Amino acid sequence: MECEPAAQPAQDTAFAAYRDGAPALLTNEIQQVGFRVAKAAGLNGVTCFDERTVHWNVGPMMQYIETHEPERKAAMDATFAALSARETRNQTTLPLSRLLQLTNDAEHDRENKDLYIATNVVDAGGGFAGADASASWWHRNFRMYANVQKAAAPGRRVLVIAGAGHTAILKDLLAIDAQRDAEDVNGYLMP
Numbered sequence: 631m632e633c634e635p636a637a638q639p640a641q642d643t644a645f646a647a648y649r650d651g652a653p654a655l656l657t658n659e660i661q662q663v664g665f666r667v668a669k670a671a672g673l674n675g676v677t678c679f680d681e682r683t684v685h686w687n688v689g690p691m692m693q694y695i696e697t698h699e700p701e702r703k704a705a706m707d708a709t710f711a712a713l714s715a716r717e718t719r720n721q722t723t724l725p726l727s728r729l730l731q732l733t734n735d736a737e738h739d740r741e742n743k744d745l746y747i748a749t750n751v752v753d754a755g756g757g758f759a760g761a762d763a764s765a766s767w768w769h770r771n772f773r774m775y776a777n778v779q780k781a782a783a784p785g786r787r788v789l790v791i792a793g794a795g796h797t798a799i800l801k802d803l804l805a806i807d808a809q810r811d812a813e814d815v816n817g818y819l820m821p
Contacts, residue, residue, distance in 0.1 A: 631660045632792035633678035635777070645675045663730075664791050677781050680792075681773035687766035691752050691759040699752065706749070727819050734815055739798035771799040782810050789815070 633641055641660065648655060648665050655661040664676045695703045720729060732738055746767055752760025774796060782788045790800060804812045 631664045631676045631678055632680045632774075632796060633660055634680045634682050635678050638678045641678055642675050645669075659791050659793070664789075667789060667791075677788075679774055679777035679781060679790075681770055681777065684766065684770040684773055686763065686770065688763045690757070691749060691763040694753050694757070694759040695749075702749075702752070709745075730819050731816055733794040734797070734819075738794065739801060742795055742798040743802075767795075768799065771796055772803070775800055775803045778804075779807070779810070784809070 631641065644656075644661065645665055645668065648661070649669050655665060660676065668674075668676050692703075695706070720732065724732070746764040749760045750764045752763075754760065774792070778788065778790055778800065790797065792800065801812065804810060
């Protein structure tokens with residue numbers, strides 16, 4: 631689950647309460663999806679694997695863009711506004727199964743990763759503000775994947791639940807991991 635390992639005791643307590651009949655779940659993927667799947671599977675809980683000590687260090691890149699590339703800043707703002715509007719529309723009109731299918735779609739993953747690749751060129755040959763921002767995002771995801779690798783030891787099946795910005799990258803890392811096999815979640819989602 632996309633929660634920090636330090637939050638594991640709180641998640642364990644919340645899951646035990648849910649498993650034992652507490653009806654209220656918080657509105658997040660950890661509890662709405664993770665807790666429900668874990669309970670249905672007869673598991674004792676969920677495992678936190680996030681790594682928030684490394685952040686997307688976007689500040690220097692945004693400062694560079696605002697100062698040196700205002701047209702790129704305007705285009706980025708328009709892209710983020712359009713994506714936000716689409717996500718809001720989808721979240722308010724589509725059933726959960728369809729939302730999960732969309733966020734696990736290969737084209738959606740490509741679109742998500744492209745947000746970081748498109749800005750990778752910012753300040754190339756100078757301070758590399760774009761490449762450093764992109765690398766910081768991948769750095770966090772590499773650490774998250776290390777935690778997934780630890781949980782997905784030989785003989786263990788795991789379901790990785792995280793935001794689409796993470797899963798787009800985690801899927802790529804899993805695809806090149808010769809020690810683990812991936813199974814597409816879409817086969818388990820209701821039509």
